[in-house]
Amino acid sequence: MAIDSEKQVSSSNATIVRIVDNIKKSASDSWHYRGLELSNEMLVVLISHPNIDKAAAALDVSIGSLADPRDVSGIAHFLEHMLFMGSSKYPGENEYSKLIEGNGGYSNAFTSPDHTNYYFDINPSLLPDALDIFAQFFISPLFAASSTDRELEAVNSEYEGNLFKDIWRIAQLEKSTSDSEHPYSGFSIGNTESLRTIPKQRGIDIQEVLLNFYKAQYSSNRMSLAVLGNQSLDELQSLVMKSFKDIPNKKLQKPKYSPDPYGEKNRKTICYVVPVKESRHLTINWVIPDYKDLYYCNPESYLSHLIGHEGDGSLLSYLKQLGLAIELSSGDKNSAPGFNFFTVDLELTIEGLNRWEQVIYIVYQYLTMLRKEGPKEWIFNECKNLNEMHFQFREKERPDDFVSNLAGRIRVFFIEFFLPTCFYRHVK
Template structure:
């Protein structure tokens, strides 16, 4: 197979934290696609797999439809996946190994909802959904998700106003197989008509009605999707990130092989004309709150500040307006008894930081007294802004913010791999402040931003210097360890992939299942959230799925079952990405009074011994309604404008809980907690 070439490559372009052991390489392919390759040495603590082993070994699902593979490749693939003695021994040793890390990848496309055609609003989001529904090389709609599920992985995607991001994580030895399927999103999506008719009902983030209306008005959504895809899904607007345990050379070879087929850049750009009005200024809107809370939100438009992203003018302003010390706006409003908190700044989402404009927001939580003084409070806000204009930008304040940012960068904690990949693929700004300070960098943001406020004489002033901000970053962190203080039986977990048939039924945008522990009572929860169907109907579909699960389990072959087991073990043994994740895991055990700080490792050992028959027996004992040990609680939440009268008709065997408080108090188990 012909492999593409790089137009540019550099191993020194990334400035990384001193504590970051990863290696980075930035490459640009001849088709214009840019890729950041990340070698994470913690993924394979004992070194990566033997590079001489054929790719098919880690790509077991490629056997379907690949009639031209030779017998030798099939034998080697079977050795890995069918579980010979050596393979089983390797798998056992992996499950006994220390916590591991996943591999991950993300692709950011420089096109989002700002590019929706007027007659089909929501099309960019719909296109994102359709790319998951099969490609020319992998036509099965569930192939990508199924491959990740079998190998301890997961995926997600989101559509912003000016970009769309796709990302996944997977057991590291299956990264290549996942990349093969992932790359086809950007090369040969099928966009099947029958899949579109179903999926249009699932795009439930405010776009469903506009898309359905477009179809009813005779708009051919498939034609529009391909028009949008062909215009924007090309090398020049794609940014790829791949994080793996393999060397940078190996990762580069994979990217060149798989993504060189992406079509070459064209002249299209998704940039939106800047300077367009976002809203009419000087308006006050009163919105009735659902909660018992009073909030005053103020918003101003700023010019797009992307070109001066390292100067962080908007962060300087947010720091001062949101300051809480003596002389600050909040301190003054608290003394008056009018406000309890203030937050300010430019949000992180695309609408707040678009090429059209930046939106600087300020949110003030008001007391009951403050609710009656809204106009006075707005006057004091402008008075404080006037003070900032009169005093002018202060270099010492800028340096304080710079020192804090440097400290955050020096001691940056790791994130989950897929989140880190997604963040890197959408890098527009650096996390630190620029080293060069000039007053002009800050002043423009303060001088468009505001109208002249009324004259009010109040005791407002800038914050005092903070002597506690360190400038010597030679601090060392210390870890603490805990000993195990008990054991518990393993948790039986059914993989979410068994619920895939609900994508096809389009019951709702949120469909999932998971185990849960409530006051040490183990349960298994199915959840469906729908804007289309009532809770009664959804409960019936859940019952139907549970009844059909026996057939799904009986059809699950041994190889797939072993893959699911291996994927689950990998999830249980996954390394905590940061100290905060580890802390939360320990505190979860402490607050539950279980003190099993190695619970995941113990569960992994138990899962390793699981047999398919045990899962079937567990299902028959606890999930099937005919079993005497089946105990179920159905919580049904009815939305507005729904026919709640359906809930009045109940089967004879159902006990309706009219008073949850009284019911919990009568519980035999843990009534004090209830």
């Protein structure tokens, strides 16, 4: 079952409508960058450097598990798996993986609440071949019935592997205690029960659901691509246009979700968790507005900088003096268009676990003090300078992680200025 892109949209063969060569980068960055806006509304960033060990590429689709149909949990994640299983141009199930893994490369993907990210790295000389196979995932995927059961088992194995990971269990607990009418409450990973057993009982054809989800949610105007190679920027641009120009533009609207995932009746809830591995943590979560449009001043970063400070007079130093806590981290997490969360996580001592209510009281006392003091320009400038220093002297990342991060940010921030946001410290 292949998808005929000509029947979905009338326009293909995208052209370049804007080239951005003035992308802000650090003074120590010797890599070359170029941004592209295509006529199919796809955004692209090219990164060139002659001396790289691995080439890499990532494509981010700004739709994720929050868009799952209510009656089929995990379909966005299942689709992520199925796109690797061949296309009309490259029908072999293992054609992509053979090329990548057989040439010193690595590939993977992940499904987040609001976006899905596909990425790989490979020997630089084989980047053109890999890009062409990769692009076909988003042009004419097969969705072969013969692949469905195997990939369902792969999804289920991923689910079973997470059952004994505390971080995943707690994340699912947070979702399951939210408003059941909000998409945040969904079972995003999926398993054989949600993707096979229950649909079969309800007379739902999972293959049809998969195809309909792809048609309804995947479009070039929701996609951002990052490509790193040892070719020149002009050569990389030609490679991208050759392979990705035919991704159809369905002109889908930008998703936006209800701003309150918990609702009035589900707020102020305390959950007690027995961990798989021994740990003592207290986590406080707040629902906050979606502040992505304020990235230039980054209000969450200001607050996390103060709460996460570890010096004299800090929240953590006081809790340590009382023998209640060992570590503290804070920052935003799990954001999606329409809502966000701010969290404070404390690793407690045994005494702190016994006196957890006092720890919460102290945290709120500190927040009350910050509210009374109000924002300070010198603290904002301190955050700004720390972020700028981190940007100027960033640590080298793995190529696949680098492009994955870039692709996920291009559509959120202006092309000219998105690069610094990848290295700013949002969480202390």
